[in-house]
Amino acid sequence: MKRRVSRTTVRNTISGLLFISPWIVGLLVFTCYPVFASLYYSFTDYNILQPPHWIGLANYSRLLTQDPLFYRAVFNTLYYAALWVPLNIVLSFLIALLLNLNVRGVSIYRTIFFLPSIMPQIASALLWAWIFNPQFGLANAILGSFDIPTPGWFSDPNWSKPSLVIMSLWGLGTTMVIFLAGLQDVPRELYEAAEIDGAGPVRKTWNITVPMLTPAIFFNLVIGIIQSFQVFTTVYVVTQGGPVDSTLFYLLQLYRNAFSYFNMGYASAMAWLFFAFVLLLTLGILKTSGRWVYYEGEIRK
Amino acid sequence: MSNTVNPLTGAGVGRIPPRYRGASGAVRWTMRHLVPHLLLIGLALIFILPFVWLVSTSLKPDSQIFVLPPEWVPHPFKWSNYPEALTYIPYFLYMRNSLYIALFNVCAMLISCSLVAYGFARIHWPGRNLLFIVLLATMMIPYPVTLIPVFVIFRQIGWVGSFNALTWPALTGSAFYIFLLRQFFMTIPQDLADAARVDGASEFQIYRRIILPLAKPALATVAILVFLDNWNDFLGPLIYLGGNQQDYTLALGLNDYFGAHSAEWALLMAAVTVMVIPVAVLFFVSQRTFIQGIALTGRR
Known part of the structure; x- marks a missing residue:
């Protein structure tokens, strides 16, 4: 009996490993090796034509002490994230709430709010470049007709980041759908019980819907932060980091170091600082999540 | 949700639940049904406008692109932009x-x-x-x-x-x-x-x-x-x-x-x-x- 069991185990292990072998190859070639290679490159001077040359911590110290563009990129990226992440969550949450009210034609509204989020980034970038055209764009035409002062949008260093935020908010459909899915799972009985107790719509939203959706909020928060740190296409195509480096985002600066100046070692150091920061931030949020994220079926201490 | 009075067709008016009767009930009804709907319509318009602008621009003759205030309907429709x-x-x-x-x-x-x-x-x-x-x-x-x-x-x-x-x-x-x-x-x-x-x-x-x-x-x-x-x-x-x-x-x-x-x-x-x-x-x-x-x- 014992031998038979172990023979099945052996057979299962072999077929299991065979089935996952494509991923094992990918794990070794496209994840494990690159992660360590990029850590190694970050300690080297590497222009891709000559083999990497060990220089210790020089890349890191140059980044942190002598590179104003690095800090510029960090500042711009954090500025954008601080605006977009909360606005994106609040606005898509509100829209999801409105859609959840059983209004007529809900599927049409859902389509309208969702469709922009699957637009190719390059397509929406070019469309918004035209909408935000300072002279003949739609945005200023509308503002102008209400006699509101018209900004220069992408061409004004003070407005370029808010313009990007507005453009990205157009694509909030993904976040909204996750909230909508969460709203479907809130038990009806909770609302009925609250109605018997005389709670109005605002109270019900604040005391039932919001707490029940904290897992979705948490998910969207983490995903949103990571996404906002990786903005690339729009700033590469439309603003090219300008005007006056006001849209020089982290990934654009990394891309330039790697593929325009071929400072692969320096860019790898940027990648690792990015990795470390994202990891710490995610762990930090995870740590606070016990205090504000409510999972159904979990007993509070 | 079962007592919903449909704001478009008026269906359900005959059985207005007590909390929506009278003047303060009308206010409550407005807050609950009309305001969300108006908000949705407004937001949906904002979301759809860029698409309309995209298609409208793509069909305009050059002379109409740089016109203030912008016109929504191309005149004439310049289909040859596509080819x-x-x-x-x-x-x-x-x-x-x-x-x-x-x-x-x-x-x-x-x-x-x-x-x-x-x-x-x-x-x-x-x-x-x-x-x-x-x-x-x-x-x-x-x-x-x-x-x-x-x-x-x-x-x-x-x-x-x-x-x-x-x-x-x-x-x-x-x-x-x-x-x-x-x-x-x-x-x-x-x-x-x-x-x-x-x-x-x-x-x-x-x-x-x-x-x-x-x-x-x-x-x-x-x-x-x-x-x-x-x-x-x-x-x-x-x-x-x-x-x-x-x-x-x-x-x-x-x-x-x-x-x-x-x-x-x-x-x-x-x-x-x-x-x-x-x-x-x-x-x-x-x-x-x-x-x-x-x-x-x-x-x-």
Whole structure:
């Protein structure tokens, strides 16, 4: 009996490993090796034509002490994230709430709010470049007709980041759908019980819907932060980091170091600082999540 | 919700619940039904306006582009913007390249991810859970970290400047889609597979003849998301196809076009519209699968 069991185990292990072998190859070639290679490159001077040359911590110290563009990129990226992440969550949450009210034609509204989020980034970038055209764009035409002062949008260093935020908010459909899915799972009985107790719509939203959706909020928060740190296409195509480096985002600066100046070692150091920061931030949020994220079926201490 | 009075048709007016009767009830009714509806209509208009502007611009004659205040209806409709935009750059060549890369990825990902997901979901073997945790952990690694060494690998084997670097890696699967399929495979009851096993079916036969047919909805979700990922990708083609215009995808081609003719908005918007059409069509024919997929993965 014992031998038979172990023979099945052996057979299962072999077929299991065979089935996952494509991923094992990918794990070794496209994840494990690159992660360590990029850590190694970050300690080297590497222009891709000559083999990497060990220089210790020089890349890191140059980044942190002598590179104003690095800090510029960090500042711009954090500025954008601080605006977009909360606005994106609040606005898509509100829209999801409105859609959840059983209004007529809900599927049409859902389509309208969702469709922009699957637009190719390059397509929406070019469309918004035209909408935000300072002279003949739609945005200023509308503002102008209400006699509101018209900004220069992408061409004004003070407005370029808010313009990007507005453009990205157009694509909030993904976040909204996750909230909508969460709203479907809130038990009806909770609302009925609250109605018997005389709670109005605002109270019900604040005391039932919001707490029940904290897992979705948490998910969207983490995903949103990571996404906002990786903005690339729009700033590469439309603003090219300008005007006056006001849209020089982290990934654009990394891309330039790697593929325009071929400072692969320096860019790898940027990648690792990015990795470390994202990891710490995610762990930090995870740590606070016990205090504000409510999972159904979990007993509070 | 059962007492809803429909604000459009008036249905249900006959049985107005007590809390909506009288003057203060009317206010409450307005707050509860009219205000959300008006908000939704307003927001929907804002969201739809860019699309209208896109199509409207794409059909305008040059003289109408730079007019203040802007006019919404092209006069006359200049349909020739489309053929002109599509011949300005080798549009159909770029579209073919985009399609080739996207469809190759769809096929390769469906095969690789479903195989791997089967190994994680349907076969019991020691070490399976540990490796699955490794798979989940790899999703936490942001792609800028692996970007440079992967580029160096592909450069060394001479794949920079060809589609290879954008296509073949799909055969090794992607953690996100493996995860999605694995979750789905776990829900398929065990007895079907057990019966087949008693009849002497191999694991591969069970995968091929039982699991794959039952997993069609999940596979469709993966196919759509993979297609979109690749159709919309910009950074990948930018890094790996740079320099060789023959190989450009639509995304790269549009970028080039913008760089060269940044003031020809009508043609540019026509080109953008044509790039968006496949995405919109895909969305409208598979809306349910689409939205479920997004809700599952949280990703575009």
